[in-house]
Every structure is written in C-alpha cells, then in structure tokens.
C-alpha cells in the first residue's frame with residue numbers, strides 16, 4: 001500500500017515518462033566518428049544470412065550507436081537522424097529484446113526503458129535464426145502520435161516510410177560497428193503486441209535480429 005502511494009505520488013510529481021526504474025539502461029554516447037565511409041557502408045550493406053547468423057552479444061556501445069542512428073537526436077539535439085513528416089518527434093518506436101528483457105528506446109533520454117525482465121527472444125520471430133539472435137529490434141508504428149494529422153489516411157504511409165528510413169540507418173550503423181542484421185517481416189504480431197506490451201494503436205511492422213560478428 002505504501003509502495004502504491006509512493007508510485008502514485010511520484011507519477012503525479014514527475015510524470016510517468018520521467019520515472020527511472022531499476023532495469024532501465026542509460027546508454028553511452030553513440031559513436032559519431034570513425035567507421036567506414038558512408039559510401040563504403042552503402043556498398044557493403046547486406047542482410048546477414050540465415051545460416052551462420054552472427055551470434056555474439058552486442059554491448060551497450062553497439063546498441064547506443066545503432067539506436068541513435070535509427071531515431072536519435074542529431075544537429076545539436078534539435079532534429080533526428082531520420083526525416084520526420086512535419087519535423088515531428090519520432091512516430092515509430094523501437095523495442096529491443098535481449099536476454100536481459102524487453103526495452104523501449106527513449107530517444108530523448110537516449111535510454112532503454114525496461115518494459116519487462118522476461119527473455120522473450122525466441123517467442124516473436126518465426127524463423128529459427130532470428131529466434132536465436134542475441135538481440136532483436138522491433139520497429140513499431142505509433143499511430144496515436146499522428147492522431148492529429150489533417151488526414152488519417154496518411155498515418156499508415158507516414159509510419160511505413162519512417163520505418164523504412166530507420167531500417168536503412170540500422171543496416172548501415174550495424175555494418176559500421178561490426179554487427180550483422182536482417183530485416184524480417186515474419187514475426188508473430190499477436191505475440192509482439194502481448195510481449196512488448198503494445199498499445200491498441202501500435203503497429204509492429206518488422207523485426208531486425210542482430211548479432212556481433
């Protein structure tokens with residue numbers, strides 16, 4: 001009861017999004033220099049193969065750089081690494097599953113907010129290589145964030161366009177830090193909604209299993 005009252009009071013004072021929980025992970029600063037040139041990364045971009053999919057664990061620095069490239073702040077914190085319709089804040093979310101649990105990337109704080117401590121890695125992807133990947137990123141359309149668009153038939157297209165831009169940055173940044181990945185559409189969407197604890201208007205688009213080479 002005391003704990004409940006404390007949580008209610010804390011939410012009232014700080015707001016739910018500002019609260020830090022024990023399982024949250026503050027990411028180190030992303031790598032912004034070095035690595036292959038952008039042209040070399042484009043030239044080498046490719047999906048990791050099903051057989052021999054890389055099995056090394058990503059460290060926090062790898063995750064930091066890849067997530068930042070996908071939808072982090074750039075240009076002195078004023079804008080984002082991917083183009084957003086009307087310059088809005090990101091309206092696709094990125095969930096990360098690892099052996100440590102399920103996390104939501106918070107681009108503002110550059111943190112992983114823990115959604116659960118469950119190891120769900122094998123339960124959403126449908127292909128074996130992806131079930132065994134050390135980390136999986138899920139790109140999820142945040143339709144509610146576009147509820148005020150002038151036309152609601154734009155929402156799905158805007159989210160899809162953004163998800164595509166994010167995925168290409170994920171491929172290129174992963175290439176740069178020695179991580180292999182592959183975009184996969186074959187995921188169990190009902191399980192994704194349940195295990196990632198998605199809202200009713202969230203749309204899981206695809207996953208990107210990854211492993212250190």
Ligand SMILES: Cc1cc2nc3c(=O)[nH]c(=O)nc-3n(C[C@H](O)[C@H](O)[C@H](O)COP(=O)(O)O)c2cc1C
Pocket residue numbers: 045046047048127182183184185186187
């Ligand atoms: C929309 C889309 C859906 C995909 N779905 C899957 C998938 O479910 N499983 C898989 O193994 N690869 C999937 N892929 C990866 C493609 O098979 C891969 O990109 C393609 O074979 C070309 O290889 P490359 O990425 O190395 O150029 C998907 C790619 C896209 C763009």
